[in-house]
Amino acid sequence: MTATSASSPSASSSSSSLSSPASVSARPAAGPPRGRRWLPFSPWHLLLAPLTLIFAIPLIWLLLSSVMSNAEINRFPPALWPSGIDLGGYRYVLGNAMFPRWFANSLIVSVVAVASNLLLGSLGGYAFARMRFAGSRVLLGLMLATMAIPFQLTMIPTFLVMKRLGLIDTLGALIVPSLVTPFAVFLLRQFFLSLPRELEEAAWIDGCSRLRVLFLIVLPLSRPALSTVAVLTFLTTWNDLTWPLIAINHDTQYTLQLGLTTFQGQHHTQWSAVMAGNVITVLPVLLAFLFAQKSFIQSITSSGLKG
Template sequence: MARRRGGRVPTLGRGEGGDDRPKGRSRRRLLPFNPWHLALAPMAVLFALPLVWLGLSSFMSNAEINRFPPALFPSSPHLDGYTYVLRNAEFPVWFGNSCLVAGATVLSNLVLCSLAAYGFARMRFRGAGVVFGLLMATLVVPFQLTMIPTFLLMRQLGLTDSLPALIVPNLVSAFGVFLLRQFFLALPPEFEDAARIDGCTRLGVLIRIVLPLARPALATLAVLTFLTTWNDLTWPLIVISTEHNYTLQLGLTTFTGQHRSQWSAVMAGNVLTTLPVLVAFLVGQRNFVASLTSSGLKG
């Protein structure tokens, strides 16, 4: 082979035949899908079985649910459980209370956590690291240590046995501030600097530039806050005593008693309670990976 000027011989690519692709990619896969699916698919089916049985048992009678060995499929499907839930109980009122509490909590967390997170991410002030460290330290404090002081505070404010008592303690969360701060740190500051040069204020930069770019993080925070508030039972059990102010999780406990339990109604109520959670997860699942991956790029 003739040599070029400089005495170097032209070489082929890294792979054989001049192919730069790694050898692992050039090999033909034996399976049409990722091999990890062989392990993940059975686990997904295993975790979905309780939810499937919950939906099937909601169409059973109390006798079928209490039968041993338990029945997997209803022999004669009926809607007695759903009828009992919707007619003989204040289930629609409880559903509305849960929607109001969850919606107000999600909205307040999106607004307040965004303001606090942007301040910690972009604004420099004395003691910012100490304040942020103290805020993060509250994440390790269990709720069992704060529920009594929080209850006393709600009683001093006159909010006990009311829906505001479920909203006010959850207006902002330390985890939400941390999540949004990490996401804001991963955003390039050039767009914000250009907006500031054009005369935009700090608040205007946050609303017009930062928040539209932080939609994955905001959606993730909204879904996580909704799930936490919707499924909360301990705090409503402490602060709410009137049945008309019950949330769904608290109202479902009235279907079980010491001597007799309406298991068909319990199953039907759990199905109706789980549906909003599934919808929220399906709507926000695409934003989880994008948010949680980019939120840890910078400390």
């Protein structure tokens, strides 16, 4: 007992000396992360900045070509920089009497497709994520399998269906096939699976129905996924050319992409007008993506957490 009591003060003194302020202050301070001592940004930016410039070259070339004259565009070797700002292409495009109509047609088709995909995709995604019914997994697998079918195999059956419905040569032929897509249902389902069930169960205890839970609780928490679906759907329908080229015959029902093809004739092409029209066409898509960029990245990362 005496030896044990005698050794305890020395042990306590040694432990107190190890934890004393002097010893703590003697420890080397943690320096800045390695690689950031001489750079105000991440070293990865040295690799990403040139890659970004490479991907931006086509857009920069499109913008520069839109302010060139036809002679400069057709010159060989091609001019890398315009000698002056020539807005003839923009005047030609905006002076076309049908251009506002084409722009409105594209806007109508894209907005309706976005709204329907958000509504129907949310309903389908929530059903697959939270409801269990006979054949739900089989039905989900069949729906996802349709994403692997190329459009070239479905355009003829789709055309025949639209013809039976009497929608050929109308905007309805462009809207109906895009009302809901398997990708929208799948992406929203994946995001709904990442949400905690406790919030929905608390709402059920309070007497909320499934639809009220979806619209009042789940969808407000799913803004990143909804933004992603909206941007991708808008991008797809706005830039679609193949299906409008098949389903639309009259120029009053042309979309913007289909209308721009009229500037390319058999013997002469207004390249400055084509470039200017493409700049005007790209702007809404670019602005939509920049506006929803943060939500887009957040949705892509979070929707892959659970299968």
